[in-house]
Amino acid sequence: MSVPSRPRVSVLITPVTLVSAxxxxxxxxxxxxxxxxxxxxxxxxxxxxxxxxxxxxxxxxxxxxxxxxxxxxxxxxxxxxxxxxxxxxxxxxxxxxxxxxxxxxxxxxxxxxxxxxxxxxxxxxxxxTVDPVSQRAAFDALRGRTGAAIALDARTGEIAALVSAPTYDxxxxxxxxxxxxxxxxxxxxxxxEPLLNRALRDPHNPGAAAHIIVAAAALEKGLLASVDAPTRSPAVYSVPDGSVSFSGDPAHCTDANLREALRYACQNVFARLATDLGAETLAATADSFGFNTEQSNTPVRAFASKWPRQPGNAAQLALTANGLFDTTATPSADGNGDRRDRPRGELVPSPRGHRP
The missing domain is CATH 3.90.1310.10 (Penicillin-binding protein 2a (Domain 2))
Structure with a gap:
């Protein structure tokens, strides 16, 4: 069977997310x-x-x-x-x-x-670290909607904007x-629930945003030589036991490279990569991105983002890789992990180490 279409939650997952004030x-x-x-x-x-x-x-x-x-x-x-x-x-x-x-x-x-x-x-x-222009843009984009948005400096993880909607005065x-x-x-x-901070405390399935975890694992483990290497993925990929299949846009997702697969959210590609990588490898990469970190501080406490360490079968592993099943994240998915490309020394730490 094919994975049914479902509403997606836009979630931003990054190696580093917030800084101390x-x-x-x-x-x-x-x-x-x-x-x-x-x-x-x-x-x-x-x-x-x-x-x-x-x-x-x-x-x-x-x-x-x-x-x-x-x-x-x-x-x-x-x-x-x-x-x-x-x-x-x-x-x-x-x-x-x-x-x-x-x-x-x-x-x-x-x-x-x-x-x-x-x-x-x-x-x-x-x-x-908030930039007022970025904050206003995110706020206006969510006006009249329910959701959350976070904009980050990709080099440092510093938050430029954090908006939860609806809001309150x-x-x-x-x-x-x-x-x-x-x-x-x-x-x-x-x-x-205007008092709820959806950016930090409202986890959901991240959907295609989880693909970056799979892509990172594939590159780090040498499964693919580069983001431009073909992935040997059919337009419709069935997991080994045949219980579930994943499809992508045939014009863009058949044997797509990582660059195209990320652009077009090719579920078939990432389900196939997950099968080849295995649950343990994917979980380790997710952990390095900050998943499964129980105490995430921004410095405000954020709810933990979860990545299943041992999915029960091949179908659940493929669903996990596509940001479904028991994979959950907040838009500020914690970045206190040990990513090797994390910039060092650019953040001014809390002088007293305050934590909620």
């Missing part, structure tokens, strides 16, 4: 602060970097801010409450909600607002009055 103090007077390539935006808020502005003076005791592209996307105003003297404000709250998280006087905090709470409370700014419940309680209740009752 850097910190800066309340002023820009930090001559010894680490400097990084501004395209990465993973370091201190240095006014000398393009697009960066000096931290604005804050009222005494006000928390630090979270910065995107060198500019704060959070702020604070007096709350009138002696126990919690400042209420958080958000610029473009819906745009950055699943990056900043929320900081509410009544309902706590999450995401970066929680992970860096100690430093923010000390007046320090958290600097992200953290301004709506950052205080402690009746309107905040109403907004919080509505968000939690919303069937669209």
């Amino acid at each position: 850097g910190l800066s103090g309340c002023s820009s007077e930090q001559p010894d602060a680490p400097r990084v390539n501004p395209s990465g935006l993973a370091g201190t808020a240095d006014a000398k970097l393009p697009g960066s502005v000096p931290p604005a003076p804050k009222p005494a005791g006000a928390p630090g801010d979270i910065r995107v592209g060198g500019r704060p996307v959070t702020g604070s105003v007096p709350s009138g409450n002696a126990k919690v003297p400042f209420r958080r404000t958000y610029t473009d709250g819906e745009l950055y909600a699943h990056i900043t998280g929320y900081r509410s006087m009544a309902f706590g905090n999450n995401q970066l607002e929680a992970i860096w709470r100690e430093d923010l409370d000390a007046g320090k700014d958290v600097v992200t 953290p301004n709506s419940f950052s205080g402690y009055v009746t309107s905040d309680a109403i907004a919080w209740k509505q968000l939690n009752a919303d069937a669209g």
Whole structure:
């Protein structure tokens, strides 16, 4: 039988995904602060970097801010409450909600607002790798839809954009009055789950995105000499026991090379390669890409992406290679693995090793 057509979930799987946020103090007077390539935006808020502005003076005791592209996307105003003297404000709250998280006087905090709470409370700014132009483009592309998008720097794995849709405005419940309680209740009752970070915590079958794992294994194990070598794949490939078959576009997928097979999502090619490589080899390659890593930090905790280590039969192995069966991933499939081509030394680590 042929594998039935099914809805696909667009998932981005990369060797490296996220970086720890850097910190800066309340002023820009930090001559010894680490400097990084501004395209990465993973370091201190240095006014000398393009697009960066000096931290604005804050009222005494006000928390630090979270910065995107060198500019704060959070702020604070007096709350009138002696126990919690400042209420958080958000610029473009819906745009950055699943990056900043929320900081509410009544309902706590999450995401970066929680992970860096100690430093923010000390007046320090958290600097992200997010590019505001990329973030806006991803946000606009998902407007009115349900899903997630992540854009990465392929050289470093730094996140340029992270969007989950639908989203929410953290301004709506950052205080402690009746309107905040109403907004919080509505968000939690919303069937669209706007508070769910789909980019980090909503695993699905990755579908054709899993093909890159199979391609990497085929090249690393010498099964294919290059991405342009033919794969000896019929237009319809049946697994050895004949229980299931996989097809691809005959014009592009018959004996396609890896370059074409990846371009046209040729299920027949990757099912055939999986049979030749075997479950153990594929699982090892998937592990090196960060699958089956239980604690994935971005620095926000992401749910683990799963790759079956021992599929029960040839059909399940071929389905796994096509991102089906028990293969699951989030759009930010973790990249804390040991890929040999992973760039080194380009990321500014968390100065205190904060983890959720």
